[in-house]
Amino acid sequence: MKVFIVYAHPEPKSFNGALFRTAQDVLKQTGHEVKVSDLYAMGFNPVVSRKNYNTVKDPDYFKPQIEDMYATEAGGFAPEVEEEIRKMEWCDFMLWQHPLWWFGLPAILKGWVDRVFAMGRTYGGGRLYENGVFKGKRAMLSLTTGGPAEAYAKGGFNGDIHAVLRPVHRGILQFTGFSVLAPHIIFAPVRLRDDQRKDILEGYARRLRQIEMEKPVDVGEY
Ligand SMILES: Cc1cc2nc3c(=O)[nH]c(=O)nc-3n(C[C@H](O)[C@H](O)[C@H](O)COP(=O)(O)OP(=O)(O)OC[C@H]3O[C@@H](n4cnc5c(N)ncnc54)[C@H](O)[C@@H]3O)c2cc1C
Helix, strand or coil: CEEEEEECCCCCCCHHHHHHHHHHHHHHHCCCEEEEEEHHHHCCCCCCCHHHECCCCCCCCCCHHHHHHHHHHHCCECHHHHHHHHHHHHCCEEEEEEECECCECCHHHHHHHHHHCCECCCEECCECHHHCCCCCCEEEEEEECCCCHHHHCCCCCCCCHHHHHHHHHHHHHHCCCCEECCCEEECCHHHCCHHHHHHHHHHHHHHHHCHHHCCCCCCCCC
8 A cells, every 4th residue: 555644743752753653664564655744843834824825816815715726726735735735645545643632633733634635636526525535545543642541431531532533534534535444542651551552562563564454434423
């Protein structure tokens, strides 16, 4: 497969960093072609502005989706946006590695979505969900939490983690046509012993060696 890994953690020595390196190593060893976007290392600017584009449709009123559609027609995306869109278009499997921050994506990753999932190029014109632009591609979240597993069970202290992740699974990935694999969630890695974390990295490597065979899951609707 052609694999695109998007990584969002500011500290390379973090457990997210270890999961990211594990994924790169294992997927390359098992014969997949791998491209990555290490958003903090790239200094990726997550803010939507006219800097998204080399083109201008309406100089008087900045409406991002109108500018997205014009840039789609005119080939007008700024190089840092165009490069990321091309990586998504290129891949068969997209993997995001990130911590859960405020029940959602770290801002740098959310902003990457805001800029890169451009109207016209990645969705729109009736190309949504089952008919989405990225139909036939698969995506998976690999994430860590601060809270323990029991806090994220249905009826738990924080509530069902699958409900927490639904805006990303349903509203971003499925919306644009990706089929979603079960998320790989490591609950509270900071509370574990070093040997337990090493076992977790091995378990992740085992899963990734077979990832091509996995079937998508039902992420639920609203
Ligand atoms: C802004 C913000 C918002 C947050 N919101 C939420 C929230 O809504 N819900 C929630 O549950 N949590 C939340 N958190 C907590 C956050 O999700 C966790 O701190 C994070 O997921 C832990 O992952 P990490 O990679 O940062 O861990 P780290 O603290 O970097 O790593 C954990 C441990 O693993 C060790 N480690 C690193 N590499 C290896 C290796 N190769 N082998 C073995 N051990 C290793 C590290 O040394 C460290 O001791 C939030 C945190 C922030 C900063």
